[in-house]
Amino acid sequence: MSWLTFWNTFCTPGDVVEVLLFFAFLFAAIIAVTIGRPILLQRRRELLMRQPLPPELERILMDKVAIYRHMQPSLQARLKQLMSVFLDEKRFEGCGGLEITDEMRVTIAAEACMLMLNGEPHFYPTLTSILVYPHPYAVDGGAGEDEEGEDEEIRAGESWLRGELVLSWDLVEREAGGRHAGRGVALHEFAHQLDQEDGSADGAPPLGLPSRYTSWARVLGAEFSGLKEAVEGGRDSLIDGYGATDPAEFFAVATETFFRSPIGMKRKHPALYEQLRGYYKVDPAEWISAGPTSEGAAGNDDRLVIRSLPRVG
Numbered sequence: 001m002s003w004l005t006f007w008n009t010f011c012t013p014g015d016v017v018e019v020l021l022f023f024a025f026l027f028a029a030i031i032a033v034t035i036g037r038p039i040l041l042q043r044r045r046e047l048l049m050r051q052p053l054p055p056e057l058e059r060i061l062m063d064k065v066a067i068y069r070h071m072q073p074s075l076q077a078r079l080k081q082l083m084s085v086f087l088d089e090k091r092f093e094g095c096g097g098l099e100i101t102d103e104m105r106v107t108i109a110a111e112a113c114m115l116m117l118n119g120e121p122h123f124y125p126t127l128t129s130i131l132v133y134p135h136p137y138a139v140d141g142g143a144g145e146d147e148e149g150e151d152e153e154i155r156a157g158e159s160w161l162r163g164e165l166v167l168s169w170d171l172v173e174r175e176a177g178g179r180h181a182g183r184g185v186a187l188h189e190f191a192h193q194l195d196q197e198d199g200s201a202d203g204a205p206p207l208g209l210p211s212r213y214t215s216w217a218r219v220l221g222a223e224f225s226g227l228k229e230a231v232e233g234g235r236d237s238l239i240d241g242y243g244a245t246d247p248a249e250f251f252a253v254a255t256e257t258f259f260r261s262p263i264g265m266k267r268k269h270p271a272l273y274e275q276l277r278g279y280y281k282v283d284p285a286e287w288i289s290a291g292p293t294s295e296g297a298a299g300n301d302d303r304l305v306i307r308s309l310p311r312v313g
């Protein structure tokens, strides 16, 4: 029996109306969920951004995040707006016995939101949790060996495609405070998140216009090759040699240098600086050149740094 014969035999006109009503209702429900959820999310974010950051959290931001004190007041205000959303949406979990404090939440949120100060913020859509260890941590399966001779690797941070990002608090705190110029493990891991937004970690985050990919590939490809040659030749570089691992690590490490040693990068790697300035839509070299716009506990220097800490992740 064909489906048409079956239909004509067993279905009355009343049945047809009920079936059509069912599918119309189903279609309307799908449309309502598809359109309604992003609208509700956007509405919630707008409300959060209108609420000022509590004064105690703003004091932490001023004390802990050195570059914040150099930003223009309009950018400081924007950063605080973005942080309100980030702190509301992301879960922080202490690992290795660490208890999460406001200092940790504020410092990490500031580093994360620094990367989306201008343009349309996406708030790391696939990221739900930030796992924080007190120090760099060991994971199984790496190149080193533990006491029992098992393979293990010491990591400063990790970024996963879906769900989680891992950080070592002592490094985040020191680097955000300007006490380890040129480095920023939190900036590094959040840059990986941006890179992964299009589904692949290849050193090219979503850039918009096709023409931008051409110049991005040309400039970052040449700089990546230059860094590999420097590492192989045993020469120091402003950009951490860990960036020579692959293009994804190069983008993450270049992001650290862009925000932590912007004047040096602008002088030594002007084309790379311009690419990153175009992508992040901010000019940190200008912030540093202008001097601090707010008083804080410590200064942020801008000098060439020889790296010594473990770099995996």
Ligand SMILES: [Zn+2]
Binding pocket: 188, 192, 248, 249, 252, 312, 313
């Ligand atoms: Zn990395």
